[in-house]
Amino acid sequence: LPNKVAGWLPLHFCADHPGRDSDLARVLIEAGRQGEAHLRGGGAAEADARGRTPLDLACLAAEGRSSPLTDERHHRAEWDKLEVILRAAAHECYYRCSDADSGESSGTPRSSLMSSSTSSSLPPFASGQFLALHASVEILARRHPHVVHQALHAHPDQASQCDGFGRMPLHVFTSSPVAPVDSDIPCDNGSDQRGRARRRVVLSWLLEAYPTAAGRTDERGRLPLHLAISVGGWRWDREEGEEEQERGVERVASLERLIHAEPRALTTRDVGTGLLPFMLAAVWDGGCLDTAYRLLLEDPSVLLQFCEQAAEGDGEVEEKVVACAAAGCFCVVM
DSSP states (O other), X not given: XXXXXXXXXXXXXXXXXXXXXXXXXXXXXXXXXXXXXXXXXXXXXXXXXXXXXXXXXXXXXXXXXXXXXXXXXXXXXXXXXHHHHHHHHHHHHHHHHHHHHHTOOOSSOOOTTSOTTOOOSSOSEETTEEXXXXXXXXXXXXXXXXXXXXXXXXXXXXXXXXXXXXOOHHHHHHTSOSSXXXXXXXXXXXXXXXXXXXXXXXXXXXXXXXXXXXXXXXXTSOOHHHHHHHTSOOOOOOOOOHHHHHHTOOOOOHHHHHHHXXXXXXXXXXXXXXXXXXXXXXXXXXXXXXXXXXXXXXXXXXXXHHHHHHHHTOXXXXXXXXXXXXXXXXXXXX
């Protein structure tokens, strides 16, 4: 039963305990699944009175004890417990999202660990293997970014693996919005500006681990740049934050990093909409003309194809989009 004071389940205590109790975590998770039908993750995503889940506590505990990786065995044992809880939380969160999408109710509110943009209906698995890196990117990157770094250290091969939806970790990350959707949930990113700074830090890690992912499409044929603009709502940002100063990350906009990794993405149309990246930025979700302008500056030659279409008398809808973006870009320049 939950602790009446803090609302803690036994798994909360295990997660917060300094010991490396991965076996105990497994036992408690299984007991939670058997005891409560709605706890598909054994309580790993259940919030206490302050909104903290066992996964949150495990992340915070690991962050406090996992400074530079000097003792490999110690940190591996710490990670093992965190990964056990992460796997259980992923089950619980994804199944709740699946229930919400299907109109069913599991008797508990949708977990705060997942954003409203999540479209997955199954946990991140590939050929029966749990993809801890994918799960940490989707669930924890904006709240506990150090866990993504730990996951990359523990599973470097997963940076190039695809989940059941054909997504590499970079696709998962670029599909995520800048800041957590649930503002009442404890979050360690402090503000939108610091959240964007952490986004640039995590992005630099993922691109360093597997830069080729920037040129790979998911099962729907979408590049990370397309996803970042139209799904993640990313905008051109170049403000340097504390996180970047601490980690020595170069002051480069997030979208700019994606473009440097795969320049051809600028001239590649989004499969779902048929729009080029600068067009997506101009019209998607209210549009951001500054972002559209900067994307055009990266490769102005992309406009040449519209001259060819005009000569052929084709592309009326696209001409309107280009005109809208051009007018906005003119205003930005002025």
